[in-house]
Amino acid sequence: MSFVFWLLAAITVAGxxxxxxxxxxxxxxxxxxxxxxxxxxxxxxxxxQFAGFAQILVYVGAVAIxxxxxxxxxxSSETPKDGGVFxxxxxxxxxxxxxxxxxxxxxxxxxxxxxxxxxxxxxxxxLQIGNAxxxxxxxxxxxxxxxxxxxxxxxxxxxxxxxxxAK
Amino acid sequence: MLxxxxxxxxxxxxxxxxxxxxxxxxxxxxxxxxxGIVAVFPGLFAITTVLERKGLGRMQNRIxxxxxxxxxxxxxxxxxxxxxxxxDIVPLNADAVVHFLAPVFxxxxxxxxxxxxxxxxNMVLVDMDASLLFYFAMGASTEVSIFxxxxxxxxxxxxxxxxxxxxxxxxxxVPLLLSSVVVVMMTGSLSLVKIVEAQNRYTWGLPHWYxxxxxxxxxxxMYAIAATAETNRSPFDLPEGESELVAGYFxxxxxxxxxxxxxxxxxxxxxxxxxxxxxxxxxxxxxxxxLNWVPSWIWFFSKVMLSIVVLIWVRGTLPRLRxxxxxxxxxxxxxxxTLLDLMVAALWRFLGDGWARWVVCSAILxxxxxxxxxxxxxxxxxxxxxxxxxx
Amino acid sequence: MTGFATPxxxxxxxxxxxxxxxxxxxLTRRNAILVLIGIELMLNAANLNLIAFWRYxxxxxxxxxxxxxxxxxxxxxxxxxxxxxxxxxxxxHAHTTDLDEMNRMKG
Numbered sequence: 001m002s003f004v005f006w007l008l009a010a011i012t013v014a015g016x017x018x019x020x021x022x023x024x025x026x027x028x029x030x031x032x033x034x035x036x037x038x039x040x041x042x043x044x045x046x047x048x049q050f051a052g053f054a055q056i057l058v059y060v061g062a063v064a065i066x067x068x069x070x071x072x073x074x075x076s077s078e079t080p081k082d083g084g085v086f087x088x089x090x091x092x093x094x095x096x097x098x099x100x101x102x103x104x105x106x107x108x109x110x111x112x113x114x115x116x117x118x119x120x121x122x123x124x125x126x127l128q129i130g131n132a133x134x135x136x137x138x139x140x141x142x143x144x145x146x147x148x149x150x151x152x153x154x155x156x157x158x159x160x161x162x163x164x165x166a167k
Numbered sequence: 168m169l170x171x172x173x174x175x176x177x178x179x180x181x182x183x184x185x186x187x188x189x190x191x192x193x194x195x196x197x198x199x200x201x202x203g204i205v206a207v208f209p210g211l212f213a214i215t216t217v218l219e220r221k222g223l224g225r226m227q228n229r230i231x232x233x234x235x236x237x238x239x240x241x242x243x244x245x246x247x248x249x250x251x252x253x254x255d256i257v258p259l260n261a262d263a264v265v266h267f268l269a270p271v272f273x274x275x276x277x278x279x280x281x282x283x284x285x286x287x288x289n290m291v292l293v294d295m296d297a298s299l300l301f302y303f304a305m306g307a308s309t310e311v312s313i314f315x316x317x318x319x320x321x322x323x324x325x326x327x328x329x330x331x332x333x334x335x336x337x338x339x340x341v342p343l344l345l346s347s348v349v350v351v352m353m354t355g356s357l358s359l360v361k362i363v364e365a366q367n368r369y370t371w372g373l374p375h376w377y378x379x380x381x382x383x384x385x386x387x388x389m390y391a392i393a394a395t396a397e398t399n400r401s402p403f404d405l406p407e408g409e410s411e412l413v414a415g416y417f418x419x420x421x422x423x424x425x426x427x428x429x430x431x432x433x434x435x436x437x438x439x440x441x442x443x444x445x446x447x448x449x450x451x452x453x454x455x456x457x458l459n460w461v462p463s464w465i466w467f468f469s470k471v472m473l474s475i476v477v478l479i480w481v482r483g484t485l486p487r488l489r490x491x492x493x494x495x496x497x498x499x500x501x502x503x504x505t506l507l508d509l510m511v512a513a514l515w516r517f518l519g520d521g522w523a524r525w526v527v528c529s530a531i532l533x534x535x536x537x538x539x540x541x542x543x544x545x546x547x548x549x550x551x552x553x554x555x556x557x558x
Numbered sequence: 559m560t561g562f563a564t565p566x567x568x569x570x571x572x573x574x575x576x577x578x579x580x581x582x583x584x585l586t587r588r589n590a591i592l593v594l595i596g597i598e599l600m601l602n603a604a605n606l607n608l609i610a611f612w613r614y615x616x617x618x619x620x621x622x623x624x625x626x627x628x629x630x631x632x633x634x635x636x637x638x639x640x641x642x643x644x645x646x647x648x649x650x651h652a653h654t655t656d657l658d659e660m661n662r663m664k665g
Contacts, residue, residue, distance in 0.1 A: 026318055027265075030265065030311075030315065033311055037308075040304075049295065049296060049297055050297055050300070053297055053300040053301050053304045054300070054304075056304035056305075056307065056308065057300065057303055057304045057307050060304075060307060060308050060311060061304070061306075061307025061308060061310065061311075061337075061340070062307070062337070064311060065310055065311065065314065065333060065337060068314055068318075069330075069333075072318075072326075072330070125296055126296050126297045126300075126356075126357050127355075127356070
């Protein structure tokens with residue numbers, strides 16, 4: 001296991017912990033951006049170039065900005081009031097996620113996929129991805145396009161000021 | 168001999184790397200390339216600052232700086248010394264860590280964009296299969312640093328400027344990407360090296376640059392508009408206009424951090440001009456087949472500096488657009504035109520070779536542009552201006 | 559540094575850890591936006607899983623894993639947009655994004 005992998009994994013997990021533990025929401029959003037960037041670098045280490053660049057372009061360039069805008073538009077960036085940042089039922093949540101991690105970890109360590117075997121890097125060029133998207137996967141592509149259009153229109157309608165609203 | 172002049176930097180790098188043992192040669196080659204980028208582009212940045220101040224001065228009927236050196240050409244050195252020695256003030260309530268990281272992140276991300284530009288024949292730092300995607304990924308990351316700068320200053324003007332800048336950048340990112348996608352579609356590759364090589368052919372002595380085709384010209388115009396907006400340059404510089412928002416998102420920055428923001432912005436300008444010349448103006452290829460003896464990197468840098476001069480010219484000439492005008496322009500005019508351009512480029516491919524496709528594609532683009540422009544102006548009345556003075 | 563049997567195990571464990579962290583965030587924080595942040599973390603962990611399997615396991619068709627991950631990125635972005643639009647709309651009505659106070663359907 002190379003040093004680069006450990007470094008990237010440490011950065012990503014630390015960012016994830018910061019994203020769910022910090023009090024100030026904007027810091028959480030910035031930690032989330034660090035997680036996205038760390039994951040993109042992990043993808044690049046796994047020789048998945050297109051996925052890594054798409055991850056940066058979509059997640060860091062758009063989703064992170066979206067989260068930040070939402071934080072600012074709902075005035076959640078001010079310091080939280082009394083009561084703390086964790087909900088009343090935080091114990092149950094923590095227990096559930098610990099249990100999920102335990103199960104997943106046990107499965108991973110136990111499975112056959114972890115046995116050493118011949119690894120050859122799948123050589124996927126952008127040309128092949130393009131051909132696949134337009135050939136074999138054209139139906140999912142069109143459905144995702146429809147989904148994105150619906151999400152765009154839906155988000156605008158949901159977040160729009162209604163007529164006759166007090167504001 | 169001319170071959171050597173063209174490949175001068177490659178030969179230099181190979182000579183230096185030849186002194187090292189074989190295991191270190193690849194890494195040393197990359198490090199030398201990085202040193203080259205870090206030396207050349209900030210040098211161009213210095214030239215750009217002088218050009219801008221003198222050029223804007225002349226356009227505004229005044230002389231620019233002329234005290235430091237003949238015609239003020241040593242002004243960047245004076246600016247550098249000034250910004251390094253100024254006091255670095257961080258507001259008391261500001262978020263110190265984020266305040267520090269924002270300019271650093273901006274400069275790092277902008278420098279990463281330079282790694283994929285093909286500066287000359289065989290002269291690109293990283294030749295990836297999807298290098299254009301990498302470039303846009305780096306461009307998208309600059310928005311995060313602008314937001315970090317604006318928010319961490321805890322200043323309403325900074326935050327407002329940062330929000331406006333981010334909204335403007337994400338609005339114009341879509342036309343930027345779509346006008347580049349036209350080029351990618353016609354070349355068949357996302358790799359910038361292949362795009363330049365596809366433009367490096369000559370017919371009757373004239374080059375096959377994409378700007379000389381109808382769809383390429385339209386795409387170049389939209390790319391230029393979107394690039395001007397992406398780098399927050401006039402006429403899209405509302406987020407940093409001094410008469411509007413003090414200095415926008417870098418109000419609270421002084422000294423070296425301000426210099427880093429300045430560097431980041433101008434390097435962004437150079438970077439996006441570099442991409443524009445690679446995509447549309449043929450990168451390092453010469454304008455006429457007869458001029459191929461001039462080294463390729465000279466052509467690249469001349470084209471980039473020409474784009475910079477045009478950007479400065481536009482800054483000195485056009486008034487600023489208001490925020491809602493610029494967002495309207497992006498979503499309601501530039502974006503539909505880029506989509507139309509995609510279809511026209513596809514039509515170009517289907518009509519096959521010959522003069523017919525030139526006429527048809529040019530006609531479609533020009534007619535739609537004129538019609539859309541006229542339709543957009545129909546509701547606007549420009550009567551005589553009235554002023555209200557405070558009593 | 560301890561090594562795993564294969565690099566694949568390392569990546570899968572990192573993905574599982576990230577998933578658990580995201581789940582913990584989604585279940586324990588009060589602010590609605592943090593729930594969405596947790597959901598994004600979970601989706602990213604799943605993506606890492608997909609790409610790790612694509613890289614390290616043989617398969618008859620080399621593209622499936624990558625395409626799956628790309629579609630997953632697109633769908634996650636759409637879902638984040640709609641989710642955040644919903645949070646903004648709720649804030650406009652209830653003037654708060656605190657999930658503990660949104661109990662009007664209780665009982």
